[in-house]
Structures are given as C-alpha cells and as structure tokens.
Amino acid sequence: MADYNLQSTIPALERSLAFFRPHHLELKNRVTKVLVSIVACTAVAYMFAERIATLFIQPLFNASPLVHRLVYTNLPEAFVSYIKLALLVGLLTSFPVMLYQAWMFISPGLKKNEKKLGIIIVFWATLLFSGGAAFAFFAVMPKMLVYFMSYANEGLEPLPKFGKYLTFVVRTMFAFGLSFQIPFLMVMAGKAGIVKARYFRDKRTYFYIAILVLSFLLTAGDFMATALLAIPLFGLYEAGIFLTALFSGKNKEQKENTI
Known part of the structure; x- marks a missing residue:
C-alpha cells in the first residue's frame, strides 16, 4: 500500500515541478539581472569612491570648525569603508532596475492595461526615492x-570614524528614499480598489504612530533624525490622501463613462 501511494505521488510531484519550473527560471533570470546591475553600479561607484566620500564628508566639515578630518583605527578600515560605500551607492543607484525587474516578474499575471503601468510605476517610485535621498542629503x-x-567644544574634541560616518550618511539617504514611497503606495492601493481615501483619513492617528515607529527604526533610534524624517512623512501622508481621493475619483468617472 505504501509503495502504491509513493508511485502515485511521484508523478504528481513531477507535474507540479514542471508547472513551477518556468516561473522558477523566470525568477532566476530577474534576480540575476538585479545582481548584475548591483555589481555594475558598485564597480562604477568604486572607481569614484574617493570623490563620493569627499562629497559626503563636506557637510560634516561645514557643520563645525572643530572637525577638519576623519580617522580610522584599523589598518584595513579605509579600504573596507570604500568598498562598503561603493556597495551602498550601488544599491541606491540600482533601485530602478530592482523595481523594473520585480514588476516584469509580476506583470505576466496582469491584464494588458495593468502592464502598461510598469513604466509609470518605475518612474514615480524612482523619482520619489531620489527625492527622498536628495532631501536627506541636502x-x-x-x-x-x-x-x-x-x-x-575645546574640551570635547569630536573624532568621527571614516567608515561609520559614511555608513551613517548612506543609511540615512536610503531610509528617506524608502520612506518617501508612502504616497506612491497609497495611490496604488487606491487605484487597485484595495482601500479608499476615507480609510486613510479615519485611521490617520494609527498611521501617524506607525510613521513615528518606522522613522525611529529606520534612523536606528536617533531622536533628532526621527523627528526630521517623521515631519516630512506626515506631509507626504496627507498628500497621499489627497492624491488617492483624486485618482479614485478619476477612476469612478472613467467607469461611469464606460457604462
């Protein structure tokens, strides 16, 4: 009896594997392209790592006359820091490719008109991400x-470490870039009919608390950075409510005209 069950189960498993194999290959192809883009962007960033580091360090020098240099305490630290900086910049710059490949993996299961949204989605998500990163830096x-x-002060001399400072700058930019996706995600949820603008208005208090918690986590518990991230996110949340209502209204009009 056990042999019979095993023999009947094997063909079913083979059919299941044959069904999922194209999706597995497609996912592998998309992930490979993302990894290639990250490696390529990282390699280019490493070529200009010293210039990028100089650009990132300048705001620190402008912040205080007492800071005119950074230090590193381990011999390989500077080398490793440049590699980490290049990798983080590579991740930042390859973000549009990640979005596009993710969308292309999902799109075969969508309708024709939904597939056309891919370019619009990648454009606006990239624009918001870039805007968030630029807002963080400038x-x-x-x-x-x-x-x-x-x-x-004269009795308390700051000696920022080279590697940790660069990581702090890129991490802050990345956190702001991701957080600025909030209105985009709200509009997409509204257009998909998952939620309405009224829901975001009614649950405003809960979302504000969630934004504060998210800001606190993204800035690694830094209260000053939390406040500077949370305040613009509150404004973006309100903008998301407005845009969700606006686009939902347009969708209603289009459906009524079609009928």
Whole structure:
C-alpha cells in the first residue's frame, strides 16, 4: 500500500515541478539581472569612491570648525569603508532596475492595461526615492550634523570614524528614499480598489504612530533624525490622501463613462 501511494505521488510531484519550473527560471533570470546591475553600479561607484566620500564628508566639515578630518583605527578600515560605500551607492543607484525587474516578474499575471503601468510605476517610485535621498542629503543632514556637532567644544574634541560616518550618511539617504514611497503606495492601493481615501483619513492617528515607529527604526533610534524624517512623512501622508481621493475619483468617472 505504501509503495502504491509513493508511485502515485511521484508523478504528481513531477507535474507540479514542471508547472513551477518556468516561473522558477523566470525568477532566476530577474534576480540575476538585479545582481548584475548591483555589481555594475558598485564597480562604477568604486572607481569614484574617493570623490563620493569627499562629497559626503563636506557637510560634516561645514557643520563645525572643530572637525577638519576623519580617522580610522584599523589598518584595513579605509579600504573596507570604500568598498562598503561603493556597495551602498550601488544599491541606491540600482533601485530602478530592482523595481523594473520585480514588476516584469509580476506583470505576466496582469491584464494588458495593468502592464502598461510598469513604466509609470518605475518612474514615480524612482523619482520619489531620489527625492527622498536628495532631501536627506541636502536638507536633513546639514541640520542633523550641526546639532550633533553643537556638543563639541575645546574640551570635547569630536573624532568621527571614516567608515561609520559614511555608513551613517548612506543609511540615512536610503531610509528617506524608502520612506518617501508612502504616497506612491497609497495611490496604488487606491487605484487597485484595495482601500479608499476615507480609510486613510479615519485611521490617520494609527498611521501617524506607525510613521513615528518606522522613522525611529529606520534612523536606528536617533531622536533628532526621527523627528526630521517623521515631519516630512506626515506631509507626504496627507498628500497621499489627497492624491488617492483624486485618482479614485478619476477612476469612478472613467467607469461611469464606460457604462
């Protein structure tokens, strides 16, 4: 009896594997392309790692006259820091490719008109991500650094470590870039009919608390950075409510005209 069950189960498993094999190969192909883009962007970033590092360090020097250099305490630390910086910049710059490949993997199961949204989605998500990263570097970082450097004085000399500082800058930019996707995700949820703008209005308090918690986690528990991230996210959340209502209204009109 056991042999009979085993013999009947094997063909079923083979059929299941044959069904999932194309999806597995497609996923492997998409992941490979993402990895290639990350490696390529990382390699290019490493070629300009010193210039990128100089660009990232300049706001720190501007924040306090007491800081005119960074230090490293382990011999390979500078080399490893440049590699980490190149990898993080590679991840940042390959973000549009990640989005596009993820969308192309999902799109075969969607309708023809939904597939056309791919370019629009990648464009707006990339624009918001880039806007968030730029906002972090040009608006938030200078204020954060001035605040942190305000504790320095002649008796308390700041000696920022090269590697940790660069990681802090890129991590902050990445956190803001991801967080700025909030209105985009809200609009997409509204267009898909999952939720309505009224839901976001009614649950505003809970979402505000979630934004505070998310900001706290993304900034690794830094209260100053949490406030600087949470405040613009509150504004983006309200913008998301407005845009969700606007696009939902347009969808209703289109459906009524079609009928």
